[in-house]
Amino acid sequence: MLSAVLLSGCDSSGNPQTGGRPAPQVGYVLVTTSAVPEPVTLGGRTVAFETSEVRPQVAGVIRRRLFTEGSYVRAGQPLFEVDPSLYRAAVNQAEANLASARASAEAAIARAERLKPLAEMEAVAQQEYADAAAQARVARATIAQNNAALETARVNLRFTTVPAPISGHIGRALVTVGGLASTGQESPLAIIQRTDPMYIDMQQSAADLVAMRRKLRDGGLAAGSTAATLKLEDGSDYPLQGTVKFSEVTVNQQTGTVTLRAQFPNPNGLLLPGMFVNAVFTQAIDPNAVLVPQQALRRDFDGSAYVMLVGKDNKAVRRKVNATRTYGSSWVVTSGLKKNEKVITQGLNGLKQGAGIRPVSANTPQDPTRAPGAPRASGAGASKQGN
Structure with missing residues (x-):
């Protein structure tokens, strides 16, 4: 009689029963880890x-705007023209100064060359030749100075055409034709x-x-x-x-x-x-992220997440977990689960903490009308699957 009482809570296969009914079959998956991007x-x-401000490098009155506002411009394309009159005149003056320096240098060099053999024959004083040679060197330096001044004047004349510093889309012109441009002004002429x-x-x-x-x-x-x-x-x-x-x-x-x-x-x-x-x-990337199928995770009224596990003696165990994001068809669980635990994914409807269950691998075919321990039905009934 004692043996009969002890066995009354189990079916012929040793699975627990509830209220004389066979324990429900549930499908589970083993908890695994995987590399999951975060x-x-x-x-x-x-x-x-790239952003570039178009700014003048010489001062003067803007004579022309050479672009269409809002268009695409290329590096080096002319955008504005500053009045070049003064800068052209400066170039002409520098050219004249250079010509004068070259003429003076020719005379100074020629005099020094004439005095050199005379000084060697002591026909003239050595000091006189030394002065002539010094004047020739000064004349050559004057040519170099005037040549540099001419180059500066030409550069300033070239700067009267304001080019695009980079390629890109140019906005509206921030200065109108007739406006005064200066090298120290706060606002640019345009922005590219x-x-x-x-x-x-x-x-x-x-x-x-x-x-x-x-x-x-x-x-x-x-x-x-x-x-x-x-x-x-x-x-x-x-x-x-x-x-x-x-x-x-x-x-x-x-x-x-x-x-x-x-x-x-x-x-x-x-x-x-x-x-x-x-x-x-x-x-x-989290190399050891815990993943569970989305259908296994449930929510309480307060929004907290939980899953049902296969516990000892085939009892259902309710476990709270932390899962804030998904990856593919799974939830990423950051706490509450360990590798190889059995998470129930099928047969969750009405399942409660401590309920007796018959765990099988998820998606195992089952016949809910078959009594525990009875032979499996043949035909169409054998193809039925659990929840």
Whole structure:
């Protein structure tokens, strides 16, 4: 009689029963670890790859504007013309001074050459020849000085045409024809921006960056990829992939953040300077992340996550876990589970803590109408599967 009482809670196969009914069959999977990237989403602003201010290098009145506002200009293309009258006159004066210096030098050199043999024969005083030779050297130096002055005058004349310093799209002209340009003025004549490629400047918390680098150093994380994608302000995906270039070594004292910079191609001009975007990239990889199928994870009324495990003596065990993100068709569990534990993925409806169960590997065919220990039915009934 005692043996009959002890066996009354089990079926002929040794599986527990509940209220005289066979224990429900549940499917489980073993907890495994896998290398999972840890994506980071950071907000940022688009910045032109190159920005150049067009500034005059000589003073004068603007005579002409030589470009169309908003157009694409190439490096070296003329943009403005400053009145060249004074600078052309300076070139003419420098040329005349150079011609005069050359004429004087010819006479001084010729005199020195005539006196040299006479001084050797002591027909003239050595001092007289020395003075003539010195005057010839001074004349040569005067030629060099005037030649440099002429070159400076020509450079200033060339500067009366203001060229584009870089290739890119030019904005509106910030000075009108007839306005006075000077080398020390505060505002530029125009601004040119190169927008292909485009930079994305992002801000990341210094604390998060330090924590990530500490895990990389200790081996808890592996280095991720520099490939990045973009989401635009309207929520759409930018079609081209970019690359994270670098992060600054200085923390902003007001915000406590570090600036990271990515580079994206922009051949169609979709990205404009100053746009707000979200950049997504893999900053690190967790080599031992715990993954469970999404159908295995449930939520309490307070939003906390839990899973059901196969416990000792084939009892269901309820376990709280921490899972804040998904990877593919699985949840990434950061705490609460260990490798090789059995997580129930099928037959979860109505399953409670401590309930008797018949665990089988997930997706094992089953016949819910078959009594425990009875032979499996043939035909269509044998193809039925559990939840």
